[in-house]
Amino acid sequence: MRVAYQYKLRLTKSQVINIERWLDMLRCQYNYLLADRFDWYERNRCSINACPIVCHLPELRTNPDYYSQKRTLPNLKKNKPWYKDIHANVLQDCVKRVDLAFKRYLKGDYKGNRSGKPRFKAKERYRSLTFSAFSKNPIKGNWLNLPKFGWVKMIYHRPIPDGFKIKTAIVTRKADGYYVTLSLQDDSVTTVILSEEVSNPVGIDMGLKSFLIKSDGTDIPIPQYYRKAQKRLKKIQKAVSRSKKGSNNRKKVVSKLGKAHKKVTDTRKDFHFKTVKGLLDNHDLVAHEKLNIKGLAKTKMAKSVLDAGWGQFLSILSTKAENAGLITVGVNPRNTSQNCSNCGKKVPKKLKDRTHYCPHCGYVADRDVNAARNILKLAVGHPVCNKAYRVSEPIGGVGKKPTL
Structure with a gap:
């Protein structure tokens, strides 16, 4: 099992x-x-499919890959001795980043989606470095030993459990200081847990009027942290645009703007963690929609969708449920708001219609509550009731449908 703990550094x-x-x-x-x-790339590609009889052929060279560029690091330390101060694994991680960025540009990721052309890093755009080799006891009290860098002090607010081994440490520069993210591994804990029965399941419908609505009718208000901070952010942004580029005053205001944005991000993430804890403390199975968040972020609702942070919330929900041995099930959102959760008939309605009324069976409910109940029915394959559902599938993955 892999988990990540983050601590603030006092350098x-x-x-x-x-x-x-x-x-x-x-x-x-x-x-x-x-x-x-x-x-x-420029020397070994041709932008046209035909060439004249007489043309200049550039001297072909071997394609530089991760391993060939990594072999240049010893010569780098000979020609530039100041690079000897940096640990070898940190330099190798730099090569790995270049390889990953270029592969995504040419070939794309595992889904075939290609990224844009990689850009050269400006002075403030390279913010992190990765350590991947540690001694047996790298932590003593609130001190962390980074290879070839030395002991650094951190706010050790969350002790590392016994048996966990530090695999990597990523030191990141943020607006309010430096942080270290420790990637921990524990081989004694299995990630696949079997459960005899699941009791008290719940379906949730994500929304912008309320953050989420449960199938039992309760809802969680949406905090809208970014919209509430817009006035203050606009004031600081105006000060940034009015300051002279390259001046010390501009650097101070830019730092202030970064801290203001980070505060919005941190409060939203804290809200997501607390909401996930409330769900998993009371429910063994949480069903949700597989939302096309990237598509919604390109519509007129983009600011509200990104302010809600649905993607981050669902990622936290999946990870925490897996670690706790609980179930999260993602279902197809098609017609979850249109179908009646009582009789199953389709009742077309527009987005402005916030109440569900079924002319076939007379069932009346809030539109979002009806959708949440449909989501739960799709997840468990059974109408909503208080009985326990027996599960025979491994637990922990989003989209894994349990069998009755």
């Missing part, structure tokens, strides 16, 4: 200078390796 002035120097050297190396990839 000294000398450590801040050192880590900024590391980040700048890694940024330069990233840009150099990316330029090498672009050079090969």
Whole structure:
């Protein structure tokens, strides 16, 4: 099982200078390796499908990949001795980032979706570095030993459980300081857990009027953290646009703007974690829709959809349910708002119609409550009732439909 714990670092002035120097050297190396990839790409491709009889043929060279560029690191340390201060694994992670960015540009991800052309990193755009080799006891009290960097102080607010092993540590520069994210692994805990029966299941319908509505009729109000902070963010953004580029005053205001945006992000994430805890404490099965969030983010509702953070919430729900041995089921959202949850007949209605009334059976309910009950029925394959549903499928994956 893999989990991630994040802690804030309390670095000294000398450590801040050192880590900024590391980040700048890694940024330069990233840009150099990316330029090498672009050079090969321009020399070995042809933009047209035919050439004249007499033409210049560039000298072909081997395609630079992850392994060939990683083999250049020893020569880099010989030619530029100051790179010896950086741990080898940190430099190798820089090569891996270049390889991943270029592969997504040419081939795409596992779904075939291609990313845009990779950009060279500006001074403030390379913000993190990854350590992947540690001693046996890298943590002593509230101190963390980073390879070749030394001991750093952190706010150790969450002790690491016994038996967990640190695999990687990502040090990230954010608006309000430096953070370290520890990736932990525990081989003694299995991620697939079997359950004899699931009691008290619930279906949830995500919305913009309320954050979510349960199939039992209760709802959770939507906080709208970004919309509430818009006035303050607009005021700070105006100060940024009025300040002179490159001035110290602009740097201060930009830092203030970053902290304001980070506060919105942190409060939204805290709300998501608390909402997930409330759901999993009271329900063994949570059914939800498989929403096309990227598609909704391109509509007129984009600001409200992104402010709600449905994608982050569903990701947290899936991870926490898997760790707790509970079930999350994603269902097809097609006609969940149109069908009657009592008789199953389709009752067409527009988005402005907020009450569901079925002319076939006379059932009347709130539109979102009716949708939540349909989601629950699709998840368990049975009308909503208080009986327990027996489950024979492995638990923990979103979209895994339990059998009765």
